Amino acid sequence: MAHYELDARRLLCPMPVIRTQNRIKELEAGDTLDVIATDPGVKADIPAWCRVHGHSVEAIRDLPERREIVVTVRVAG
Amino acid sequence: MNANTVQPQRKAVVLLSGGLDSMLAAKVIQDQGIHVEGINFYTGFCVEGHTHAIRKQDQNKNKRNNALWVAETLGIKLHIIDIVEEYKDIVYNPKHGYGANLNPCLDCKVFMVGKAKEWMDENGFDFIVTGEVMGQRPKSQRKHTFPIIARESGAEDRLLRPLCAKLMMPSLPEREGWVDREKLHDFSGRSRSPQIALARALGIEEWAQPAGGCCFLTDENYSAKLADLWQFRGEKRYELDDIMLLKVGRHLRPRPHFKLIISREEGEGLFMEGYRYMFAHMQTASHMGAFALIDGKLEEGDLELAAQILGRYSKAEPGEALTVEVGGLPGGVSKLVTVPAFGPQDMQPEWQV
Numbered sequence: 001m002a003h004y005e006l007d008a009r010r011l012l013c014p015m016p017v018i019r020t021q022n023r024i025k026e027l028e029a030g031d032t033l034d035v036i037a038t039d040p041g042v043k044a045d046i047p048a049w050c051r052v053h054g055h056s057v058e059a060i061r062d063l064p065e066r067r068e069i070v071v072t073v074r075v076a077g
Numbered sequence: 078m079n080a081n082t083v084q085p086q087r088k089a090v091v092l093l094s095g096g097l098d099s100m101l102a103a104k105v106i107q108d109q110g111i112h113v114e115g116i117n118f119y120t121g122f123c124v125e126g127h128t129h130a131i132r133k134q135d136q137n138k139n140k141r142n143n144a145l146w147v148a149e150t151l152g153i154k155l156h157i158i159d160i161v162e163e164y165k166d167i168v169y170n171p172k173h174g175y176g177a178n179l180n181p182c183l184d185c186k187v188f189m190v191g192k193a194k195e196w197m198d199e200n201g202f203d204f205i206v207t208g209e210v211m212g213q214r215p216k217s218q219r220k221h222t223f224p225i226i227a228r229e230s231g232a233e234d235r236l237l238r239p240l241c242a243k244l245m246m247p248s249l250p251e252r253e254g255w256v257d258r259e260k261l262h263d264f265s266g267r268s269r270s271p272q273i274a275l276a277r278a279l280g281i282e283e284w285a286q287p288a289g290g291c292c293f294l295t296d297e298n299y300s301a302k303l304a305d306l307w308q309f310r311g312e313k314r315y316e317l318d319d320i321m322l323l324k325v326g327r328h329l330r331p332r333p334h335f336k337l338i339i340s341r342e343e344g345e346g347l348f349m350e351g352y353r354y355m356f357a358h359m360q361t362a363s364h365m366g367a368f369a370l371i372d373g374k375l376e377e378g379d380l381e382l383a384a385q386i387l388g389r390y391s392k393a394e395p396g397e398a399l400t401v402e403v404g405g406l407p408g409g410v411s412k413l414v415t416v417p418a419f420g421p422q423d424m425q426p427e428w429q430v
């Protein structure tokens with residue numbers, strides 16, 4: 001199980017979701033991925049995408065001083 | 078056929094836009110025991126999903142992505158495909174022409190169904206489903222255009238339109254008995270009542286009603302801005318950033334060689350600030366006011382004119398001295414410019430893009 005990061009800053013939804021989807025295809029079950037984004041839409045869209053594909057969102061962190069949001073996804077088995 | 082032969086479960090990929098029609102089409106097929114997954118294409122022009130983050134006044138509105146919401150409601154997977162680059166050719170040179178604005182609907186449908194066909198082949202699916210209704214849209218959903226979409230996309234008779242299938246020759250999934258033609262529909266025309274009745278019958282109580290169709294290319298004002306961009310670039314060309322910026326701010330072209338994009342409110346200003354690295358930009362310094370990007374090359378006197386125009390959208394009175402901070406000029410130069418602010422009477426209507 002490994003941990004990865006995906007830089008989705010300055011992309012507008014649904015691009016961060018598409019990047020997340022494409023990155024997760026390359027990962028193994030149990031891996032985690034931190035998606036770093038600036039579009040607040042990711043707070044709704046990445047969890048929705050994860051729900052339909054069975055992955056889980058472990059955390060959503062707001063970093064207001066950097067105007068960033070980090071969504072941590074765990075890849076389904 | 079041997080009675081013991083177990084029929085494989087058939088699989089359909091549905092083009093899900095997030096609207097009611099494709100939701101119904103998916104549900105009708107799903108209810109026939111077919112394994113359904115959704116596919117949604119991101120062209121860069123989609124109305125869904127990207128504007129919500131920009132305008133502050135919209136930030137409290139529902140931020141959901143409708144296609145994902147439909148997939149979740151139906152309990153199916155959704156694959157969102159980035160077609161921004163490939164789609165450019167469709168917008169530049171639509172073989173079948175544009176609709177009322179710069180919307181190349183027929184070519185767009187052919188392209189999307191073609192992409193769905195590729196996806197179907199790669200993923201071992203059996204057929205493609207769309208929510209098209211005959212006669213619903215002037216260009217792409219007329220009776221004679223349906224065979225064009227099926228043929229030119231390569232989907233041929235693996236393309237099934239459950240909402241109007243009964244008005245057409247049976248497709249392969251119907252002929253093979255994978256789906257029961259009797260349980261499909263014969264909707265035509267622009268009335269929405271058959272769809273709404275079907276939604277109720279299927280227990281669907283809520284759906285998205287995107288205003289203005291599936292994409293910005295059907296919008297007259299948006300198309301005018303895109304046409305302006307092409308005209309002044311001297312060629313049909315755009316990048317994703319260009320078409321994003323056409324969705325925000327006021328666009329004014331005071332001179333043929335430059336355009337100003339002026340924020341209308343704080344959310345737009347913040348969004349546009351993300352483009353400072355690409356464009357020269359201005360912000361009022363002496364008064365409260367807007368943020369602007371300058372697209373094009375500035376000649377003698379242009380900077381002052383741009384600053385005066387920005388003054389029109391600031392708290393400065395007409396004619397009052399206004400200081401504007403300009404950045405991102407050639408060589409990374411920044412400077413302060415002080416000019417008398419324009420008032421409404423100084424603005425030329427033809428500047429409006």
Ligand code: SF4
Nearest residue numbers: 180181182185291292
């Ligand atoms: S409205 Fe836009 S997305 Fe829809 S078919 Fe026409 S060009 Fe394609």
